[in-house]
Amino acid sequence: MAKPNKKAPSKAVNIFCAKCGCKLYRYRKGGKGALVKCFKERITEDYTSALGVCPDCESVFGRDTLIRGAPAIKMIGGKVRMK
Template sequence: MAKPNSKQPVKTVDVICTKCKTVLFKYRKGGKGALVKCFKERIAKDFTTSECLCPNCGNTFARDALIRGTPAYKIIGGKATIK
């Protein structure tokens, strides 16, 4: 399978918890689509203390996964959104 594009996007978005509206991380997202997965190498600034858990409410917003051979977070539907 193809690797994700090595040239990272310039535009950053805030990934927020939908339950408590806490910023989870700043992510370099490419394209206009919905947030389905977050490659770990594209996270610009991480505000979480433990992987896949919201630091404020403790909500699990993603699962650890290997997508196209690259470590990533697979976002659980409706648990996290972009702003």
């Protein structure tokens, strides 16, 4: 399987919890589609204490997985939003 691009995309987005609005990540996103997964190597700033759990409201927004051989966080639909 192909791995994600080594060169990180130039577009950076902020990822927020949909429930409480807490800032979760600063992420280098490629493409223009919805946020389905976050490759861990593309996360530039991490504001969470536990993986996939919001630090304020403690809701679970994603789970740890391997996608195309690279560690990633698979997002649960509707739990996060990005700007």
